[in-house]
Amino acid sequence: MEEAMCIESPQNQDVADAKPVSETDSFPFGSGKSETHSPKPVATTIQTTSEFYSHVYKMNYPNRGKAIIINNKTFDRNTGLNERRGTDLDSSALNCRLSELDFDVDLHHDLKAEEIKNILKKAADLDHKDNDCFVCAILSHGEDGFVWGKDKKIPINDLMEPFKGNKCVSLAGKPKIFFIQACRGTKFDEGVDMNVGDVKGFMDVEPQFSLQKIPSEADFLIAYSVVPGYYSWRNTISGSWFVQALSEVLMKHAQNLDLLTMMTRVNQIVANKFQSNTSNPNMNEKKQIPCVTSMLTKEVYFKSK
Template sequence: MKFSRQLVTDLETRGSQAFPAFLECLRETGQHALAELLQCGDGVRLPPSVPIQPSLIPLPVQTPVYIEKPDRPDFTPPLLEPVRPKPLPVPNTPTPFPGAPVVRPNRPRRDSIQCYKMDASPCGICLIINNVDFDPDCDLKDRKGSDIDCDKMEKRFKALNFEVIAKRNLKHKRIRHEMASLAKRDHSAYDCCVVIILSHGTEANHNRFPGAVHGVDGPAVPVQLITNYLNGQNCPSLQGKPKLFFIQACGGGEKDTGFEVSPDEVEPSLGGIDDQMDAIPISSSSDSLSTSDELDARATLPTPSDILVSYSTFPGYVSWRDTQAGSWYVENLDRVLEENAATDDLVTMLMMVNNAVSQISAKGLYKQMPGSFNFLRKHLYFQASLS
């Protein structure tokens, strides 16, 4: 009997059908007694081996769902997306309770706009041309209050670590001479160059930068010509470095009376009691600019790149100046630089200046809108410390 039990055990290890097949073979060969002995053992029937079937989980059947067909013979019901079962939660993954904030992984933020290098000491040269007293024969009034603007800009850019050079009452040829001298200087040790012009202005022919500024003798120098002195061709030591021009002068003879807005839109501010314009109408005596500039095939940057020209007023319009407090534009430019240079870039601060000047009114009627022609390639932050 011990042998029969061992035989049964061995057969069961061969699979669930091995033992029944062996018994069937015994019966077919006429060995019925042995078959009964193996099947019953010591009179106790051995239970047949029951194979363990794997547990099968049926997948949900996705039945296409159609919307109800209206009473139209030409209507074809669209097939809607079948309802898919919600995925089971992954083990060991905590499920947030309802209303819990969803925590998202931090993604590294990469700013694609770089900043200009502005850590040289001094940072650069700042040339201020301050035209106040004009020849009586040129029909241009003296610019009372311009010395206040000049003092503000001189102190402000010294505080921003610039070497400031102030020139007063320059004739139109002298303006060109000063710009040519500035272009010939070696700016290799500097990171920036600034030119501030305080004068009367007018319109002029141009293909890049509008406007022109008058010398004290009457003739005007186009702003485009002034910027060309410092471009990538004419001043190699400033290539790739920011060249900033701030023009306090009229862009023409038109006066802007503004347009009516809701009182909530602006905070109106009245100008001084003696506001004057920095403009005369466009004149044929204004110098024209040659358009036959040669192309520099070896240059790696466009010639007018890294230049920003900030105008006190929109091209074609007058710019207002208080004879006792200085011009609206310079006053607000100085204030914004003082309050924000330690935290904000130049373009952002110029928008602050635009907004502040736009809310002032001359004689309770006339408005002024500054603006910029911006060809900078990077953010520009001045050297300034938090106060």
């Protein structure tokens, strides 16, 4: 049954970013085997006391930072994964939006699992001391806790691990933002009917900075295209619901809203604007809601430099 559910036709329709499987493994962020202890790294991010305790991240370093987009469209035959038609519109939209926000964007297509891990490991090894933050967008098939390289799946936690504060010290205390467009299971959101009426419109001294300890897991934001357990929808002509909504919100509001508020706007667009339109009646008229996991400790603004 699942095999039939994931077959795409050449017409303009909505499809799900998942391998046709009935069971998925779970590997949430922060789980996994315990780490061996290594010498504590010396922090290279220097902040004044007022910056450290501010409610807003410092975003006036010389550079906005590195952004990496992984766009996987085709997959090895033995994976059983369909081509992700429409994803090139997503990668192009994100490339434009992030470039407009002054990020140094690297766009990669159709990478194997080890290639993805190596690219992100190299990015984490860079010196980010002059950067505001880091962004990574992964567009691929997925399961809960995993995304797919073109050859095999990867635990999402493995991709984020090198950026933790105790590993990438030049990003310690700075935002690490991940956008993940991929399925997280095989359930469909049937939605719920609502009766909607006819409504129109819808004095601080700065002492010498002292050493402060912060959680190594802090300052991450992971924006998933869908909640755990569910399919994530992508239109074969116009791109995925989540990334297109994200692109729209960044274009309109990046100069005046903080990131979490913008992600709430993205949730609203995906929830209210989209509904699946497919020739398979079992997949038709389904809904979707993104899911944002935030370990941010401050507000993120992308105002022009």
